[in-house]
Every structure is written in structure tokens, then in C-alpha cells.
Amino acid sequence: MNPIITAFTNGIKKSGLELSKVVVVSDIPFEPEVIKEIGVDFFHVTRGRAIAFGTGLKLGNPDLKIVAFIGDLMTLGGNHLVHSGRRNMEMLVICVNNFVYKEIAGTLAPSVSPGFSAFSTFERPFNAPHLANSCGAIYTARWTAMHTNELANSIANALDKRGFSVIEVLAPGPNFYKDINQVNYELLDFYYKNSVTKNNVDTRNVEITSEEKIVTGEFTDKEKSPFIDTYNAQLGKILGDKFIPLGGQSGRD
């Protein structure tokens, strides 16, 4: 099975969460059989909008744990990332970074270095953990898809936290249109071998460059009041007894 999914399943197991309370929103089409295997409710939505969709799910039923699997985090999903960080919306974002849009003739994502393609990449790449950290994420980490144990632990840690968490996973990007066995293991291995784990380093120093090894690890881990708590506290203070706080109630009125 896809190593990221394996890590995700193990991560949920480790966190001890009830599966029916976990909802996955994704802008990447998953193999449906895989989702069935995990046993969660799954939404495949428009490209880059999984965080926005997940925000509605979370506010509609605050008892749920939302996991957003995102391919397009920093372009179409950029504004949603920035503002969910600002809100500290309780959600785990797993950004699967392939550097390319694999289904669209391998066109390039905003995480590649300048000169990666002679004709189309002139910009500096985004450093995903640093971007998320600057926007207010309470937990950031980066792993390659081969770091299955570390990734599973990381997912369990992030699921335990209440707030906006972002984990970047470097992977060659298998998808369900092609046989999963065709995934290039050499490439998977390439990321793994060229990485070095440094936990708790400043996210400013984890940019991916062609000269240095990829820095993996858990970078940010802090506590901050999540959106729903702030919402309840603020409105509770103003409105007093007549305010009905969000959470701890069924979604239905």
C-alpha cells in the first residue's frame, strides 16, 4: 500500500481516535478502495480548496477531526492555508509534495528551485513548513514518504494537538490512474537517502535546495487557543448565558 496511507492509518491508530470521527478532505483523488480500507468519511473536492471545505465540516460538527490531504497547498490553496493558520482552525493538513503536477504533463509546482526547468521556473520556491509556521500553525513537520514510522508518529502527535498543523511529505506521487506497483521506488529512496533529520530546528533553515540535504523532522510544536475555543470564549463573554457554545453537540439542530 501507499506508504503515506500506511503511515496515516498507523498514525490514527496511535492517536487512539475513533475512526468514525475522522473525516478526510482531499484535493487529490485517492484510490477509493484505500479509503474503504481506512474506514473514514472521505471528500474529494476542487483543487486546493480542501482546507476551506474542511473549515465548514469542522464548524458544522466540532466533534470531528478533520484531516486535509492536499496536493495544491501553496498556489490555489495558498490563501486558505494563510487564513486557517491565522484562525488556528483545528485541522491537520498533510501536504503531499511531488514538486510537479504529475497528472498534467509534469508541470511544476511552487516548491521547485529556480532553473529546475529552463523555460518555466524563475521563482524562488516556497518553504512549506516555514510558510505554515509564519502563518500561525502550531505544529509543522516534514518527512519523506519512506519515513513511515516517523511520519506515523508525527501524524499521531499532530492529531493529539488542537489547532492548525501542517505536515509536508515528499513523495514521487503515485495515483490511482496508474498501477501502484509502478511507483518508482528508486525515486522514493532518493528522497529518503538525501535527507537528514533535525528536529526542532528553526523553519527558516529548512528550505529545500539542490546543494544541501533535505531537512526532515518535527519543526514547530507550540500551544495556542484553537479557533472554536476563541470563538466560544469571546462570544460567551459578550453574550453571557444565552450563548450556545460550539462543540459537544450533535450537528443537527
Place this chain on the structure above:
Amino acid sequence: MKTNSKAVMTGTHILIGNEACIEGAFYAGCRFLAAYPIEPAIETIERYLKRSADVGATFIQMEDEISALAAVIGASWTGKKSLTVTSGPGFSNMMEHLGLGVMLETPCVIIDVQRAGPALGIPNRVGQADMMQARWGSHGDYEVITLAPSSPQEMFDFTIKAFNFSEKYRTPVIVISDEYVAHKKEKVIIPLADGIKITPRRYFKGQKDKYLPFKRDKDFVPRMVDIGEGFKFHVTGLTHDDKGYPIMLEECQEYNVHPILWKIRNHVDEIIEFQETGTEDAEIVIVYYGATSEVALKAIKQARDLGIKVGGLKLDVVWPFPDKKIAELAEKVKAFVVPEINYGQIVSEVERCSYGNANVVFLSHGEKGIDNADDLVSAIKLALKEEKIKKGIIEYQNQAGRA
């Protein structure tokens, strides 16, 4: 459904259209609003916030209209009746997720308070130029129910109807209002909480492992469940089968998308609503909706005083379009006059449905003021003067018309 007594403000109130719209939403059981502030829809958000504590409703100001509608569709899957409000520029942003709402077959309501456009236009002036966008704005094939209120009372009533339609047919529904109606202050009567029938969500009742999110009944409407209750379902915006699994085949495109259109098209007679004024003996019929309703009634009275037999057809539901009614009238009347605060949108539908049996005169209304019926009466006279049936739309050039 358990109703919160404070949610329904039974009684007679003086409200602007935007406020009445939110009262309608609360009456219908709406408890979630995600929006991005925009003129001239802003009073809806203000009203919602003012009342949300009493009602127990949630609001979030999203980062843009794209995410606002995404959050609304998400919240709807948690079992909450959900709403978003916007105006033209935001409505353009929402087109992306209008398509997603159609494909995921998610009940939700979008309020579009039209302003003058295109682009930024005039933020606080009335327009009616989003009519075609509501119908065709998102890519791909879809049918969307659109209601056009013409007064604060109708803003209240039609918002409730919109929620009822969205639950009945499991689809997004648009209420297309405009700045004039949204800011008009009038008497609004809110009935008792059980005075208007509210359509409940059509839930799947069966074993948890037997649930198929897109299994249709005889009316082509699938059943819903709430997330987080252990149904373990899969939903995708890609072309999918009953299980909600993506299948990239032409047969599946037909299997998936065509019924989404049928579920509306097969029920047009139940959906379409209009009001007729003196069409029995009419030679000329004014076809109108929304902001031009008042002036149309005024023009009918003025023309009747002049001895011209004029009737009116007010479209309450604009989409799906009342094709049959227009065709039926076209065989009886000499001409249709269509006043719109745009440069010709619904008029082309009227022309299409009259099948060459009646003339169609178009008036771009509003230059002399929205309540000035002079141009409309002149347009009626022009329609009366035409002896033969002309091909295409006859455009009424008002006196200020440029050469």
C-alpha cells in the same frame, strides 16, 4: 426537527429585504453562514450576527467567496442547513463551487444581491445582469433552481422556498435578489413557527454498510447522511458511480450527470411559480421579475387607463424557465414587453419560448429612475404599433437613447 422558538420572529415587522431574507433563513432552519462581506449584501450578515446568539447559529467570515461556498457545502454535510450571501463579484468567485455543490448534490442556498456590473460596476446601485450567470456561470452541464424576489416579504418567503427546494432535490438553490429589493423597507409578516411547511432533509434509513451516497430514488434524488456517524462513505467531484467512486468513462458521465439534470427537469411543473395580472384579455403582456415588478404593475395600470389591454407575468422562479407558459401566452397575445435592469438577458428566453408567435420588445429599464413607468408605457405603445411579427427582439430606444 426541533425548532428554536427564538429563531422564528412571529409577527409583523418593518424590515429591509436583506433582513427579511435572514429571517426567512432562520425560519427554514438555517444555522450556518459562511460569507465574505460585499455591498449591497452586507446587511444580511449584520442581521445574522445580531440574531445568531438567540438562534444558536454559526457564522464565519471566510478569506474569499470561493472558500465561503466551499465551507457552506462542507457544513451542509454535517446536517446543518447552510447559507452564503454575496453580490456580483463574489458570485463570480462562487461559480467554482456552485459546480461542486451540483456534483456532490449538496443542499445549500446562495443569496446573490445583484448590483450593477460587470467587474466592480457600481457597488450600491441596482442591477439585474447576473440572471444568465446564475443559470450558466459554472462549467459543465447543470440545472439550478433560481428564485427572484421582488419585495422584502418575498425575500422572506422565497428564502424559505429555496431551502425547501434544496432539501427536496438535494441541490444548491440560488435566490437572486437585487440592491433595490434588498434595501427596500416594507412590512414583512412572519407566520407562526409551524405556519409554513419546512421540507426536512431526506436521510438514508438503513444499515450503515449499505449506504450509497448517490443511489437515486425514482425521482433521481439520492439520500443523505451526516458525516461522522460511521457510514464511511466516499464522495468526489469527479464523475462517479452510486458509491461515489470516480469512474473515468463516457458511460459513467451519462450515468452520473444526466440524472442530475433530470431530477430538476422532470419536476419543472412542481418548481415553476409565476403570478399573472390581467392576462385573460391582454394584447400585450409584460414579463418581469425582481426590482422591475413595482414599475410593471404601475405601467399596467397606466396603460389600462389609456384603454390598452395589458397584462403582466411575474416570474417568481426564473430558472427553470416557464417555457410552456410563455409559449401558451405567445399564441394569444400580440407582443411581450420585457423590462430588465440590464442590456437583455431574460428577454432572449422570452423570445426563444414565443416561437415566432408574438413580438418581443425589450426595454433596458432604470435610466430615468427605477419607479418611472414612462418608458415602459412607451414600449407598450411601440409593441402595439407593430402590425407584423418581426424576427428577433425589438429593442426600445428611450428618448435619451444614443444614436
